[in-house]
Amino acid sequence: MxxxxxxxxxxxxxxxxxxxxxxxxxxxxxxxxxxxxxxxxxxxxxxxxxxxxxxxxxxxxxxxxxxxxxxxxxxxxxxxxxxxxxxxxxxxxxxxxxxxxxxxxxxxxxxxxxxxxRPPQAPHMPDPNLITQTVKIAVTFSDAMNEVEEDDTNYDQVQTWIALVRHHANCIQGVQTIKELDEHMEFMVGFMQLYCNILDGTPDEIDAASNKVDDMERLRRTIRGE
Known part of the structure; x- marks a missing residue:
């Protein structure tokens, strides 16, 4: 034109x-x-x-x-x-x-x-089995955190992290979307990594904690489809 x-x-x-x-x-x-x-x-x-x-x-x-x-x-x-x-x-x-x-x-x-x-598309729901696995890892990790003896300087902080990991583990049992699940898992992985950074346990305890973090991150990648 x-x-x-x-x-x-x-x-x-x-x-x-x-x-x-x-x-x-x-x-x-x-x-x-x-x-x-x-x-x-x-x-x-x-x-x-x-x-x-x-x-x-x-x-x-x-x-x-x-x-x-x-x-x-x-x-x-x-x-x-x-x-x-x-x-x-x-x-x-x-x-x-x-x-x-x-x-x-x-x-x-x-x-x-x-x-x-056309009916609205339902949000992509997370696999219940993956939620169950996530909760199991979080509970096992938080229980282990509670059993390891920490010095007095770290005790209060560790107890806070334990409470937060358990809180997010409870929350994900009611999530409706992959996004919600991923957000809770992100928080849990963060607290778990913080705990591993200050853990002063036996080599077996340190390895066990690190492996649980790896398991959680691997599961998170699976949920996100990566």
Whole structure:
């Protein structure tokens, strides 16, 4: 779509109203035409035309329409593109009013209505077996933490970590999404690693604690699909 001057496009409807609106690109011109009611959004219920999806949503509220949606209508898009060509300078045809509003594109309307009727997709639920494994690792680790003798300087901190690991282990038994489960596991792995960093036990105790952290991280990667 070419033009013979620096302006590019000039709105014919604005000129007919005594104003001048110049656009330097076809996209700018198309965006401007939406102001004149060209769309391209449409209401699935009554066919109301709007500039943006938000305009259709506002219409739904004002008209108290329920169980309706919005969609971009290819028929309106074609009408807009036709007027964009007409607004390209130099104008080839004088303004004679807006072209007739086309009926809704049947395929686009049917697809939009079908999307409204489609039940919302349930969130991806975590595998109950993986939750059970996670809880088992957390409980085993926290029990081991409680049995290892710590010096007085670390006792209160270790007890806090034990309580937090058990808290998150309890929480994950009621999670509904992978994201929730992963967030709780992230906290537990963090507290478990902190404990391993200060553990002053026997080599077997240290290895056992580190292995549980590795097990938890491995399980977390499995849950995340990594």
């Amino acid at each position: 070419a033009a013979n001057n620096n302006t590019g496009w000039r709105c014919r409807e604005c000129l007919s109203n005594g104003t001048t609106t110049n656009c330097v690109t076809a996209a700018n011109m198309k965006s401007h035409l939406a102001i004149h009611g060209y769309g391209p959004w449409r209401c699935t219920g009554c066919g109301y035309i709007g500039r943006r999806r938000e305009a259709i949503t506002a219409h739904h509220r004002a008209a108290r329409e329920v169980s309706v949606g919005s969609y971009i209508d290819p028929a309106l898009n074609a009408r807009i593109n036709q007027e964009v060509e007409e607004c390209c300078l130099p104008h080839q045809n004088p303004w004679a009013g807006q072209t007739a509003v086309p009926p809704p594109d049947p395929n686009a309307l049917a697809a939009a209505i079908a999307a409204l009727l």
